[in-house]
Amino acid sequence: DQQVKQNSPSLSVQEGRISILNCDYTNSMFDYFLWYKKYPAEGPTFLISISSIKDKNEDGRFTVFLNKSAKHLSLHIVPSQPGDSAVYFCAASGSNNAGNMLTFGGGTRLMVKP
């Protein structure tokens, strides 16, 4: 039973355009959400996060939107750059979890074409 799902395994976008990566979750106890980026042969690196008390968090070209009623979050990258090409994982944690245990989605491979 996947509690965090990324239904698009891959996404291709032209450089300069917007990239939108989507993530859905089922566990209503999740209240903190993160996006990680992963390049080949490297470990995931933290990108941006959002708490459930917010519906938007922005950091430079990256913005995460949270729709709690739909149990859906999305990551927007504007403008997309070739260096953004990577696998993006969304992750979630809940207040019922001790510590900061994360549940990850399956990942979406983003390809930004020059």
Place this chain on the structure above:
Amino acid sequence: DAGVIQSPRHEVTEMGQEVTLRCKLISGHNSLFWYRQTMMRGLELLIYFNNNVPIDDSGMPEDRFSAKMPNASFSTLKIQPSEPRDSAVYFCASSLVFGSRDTQYFGPGTRLTVL
């Protein structure tokens, strides 16, 4: 800081052999997480520690898997005996503070192939 260090980076072994994966935490971090990434299951948490003590090992797939933290900066994940279905990339991650929303920092991973 060198970040989280994992060794070996690649491991190829035969079914039935013992495999030991190693992880060195970022200095000063006190939480340690072991993950496994496969095509079928994505990135899944196996076990995590706080101050060298295992907190939750519910993700460990079988008794063939065991993990230890002999000291505050080092951990091992052992598979004995290994099976082909254990082939995956294994990541460890560390964070500074347990019980908070502190960022987890991942190592580069160990790619394990069991023939």
